[in-house]
Amino acid sequence: MAEWCEGLMNKIHSHAPDLAQVFGSSKHLITGSILLLLAGLTAAGIAILSIVLAPVLILLSPILIPVGTVLFVTIAGLFLVGISMLGFILGVSWLYSYVRGRNPPGSDRVDYARLKIADTASHVKDYAMEYGAYLQGKVREVAPGA
Template sequence: MTDQARTGSYGSSYGSSYDTNMNMNMNNNPAPSRQTIKFLTAATIGITLLLLSGLILTGTVIGLIIATPLLVLFSPILVPAAIILSLAAGGFMFSGGCGVAAVAALSWIYNYVSGKYPAGYDTLDYARGMIADKARDVKERAKDYGNYAQGRAQEATHGSTY
């Protein structure tokens, strides 16, 4: 559709005479459409990747066939060694992660205390306010309950003396 010349209601063409000449040249030598080029490119890449994956699979199977007797022969040594190495690597990763988290937390605390207001400071201030409100409520309830218990105790002691 893009190869056809556009015409208005009176038959005049949109654009200049260059556009008309360009469209005539395109009609004389039809070029492959974009969809055909896209399809051919995708098919070429797909077939190449499929062949490469087949070669890699074949190489993996051959390597596994060659290595299987060695793995079976050395498995009493390799399995415990792999377990120990994986535990050691996991320990180092966990230790390093804890160290990074500690440095990040200390940096955040330093920025907060120095007044630089790091990300999340507003949430911390909101939580602090909520905790203070709840503590005040608990204090008032405890005071009310203490007064109530004291009144009940006095009623109980005065009721037994009469």
């Protein structure tokens, strides 16, 4: 039994942390404690501030809510106008580059769509001419003098 106990003590001593590991662990422990203290102080400060400011906000809410609404709508409108102007400027710039033949990104898709539309229009025109000739022939069959 004494040998077993002695072997266990040797294993414990061989795995014992050295001084650098102890200082590293204590550094992390101290830093974590400070951060936990600061988090608690922040939570307490927010609670006290909300207790103090709640009556003030309730008393001023008939003024603050309409003012906040107007400010929000105004800022949102200005943002929307700015984004729309930016989109317009980018679109005109792209169109100018396309017309000048500089091949902006996506111009190949526009060219493909243009060719596809022209091809479809040509097919529709040919079909209309064939169908028109067919209808004229039918009209002549039904009313030969017309």
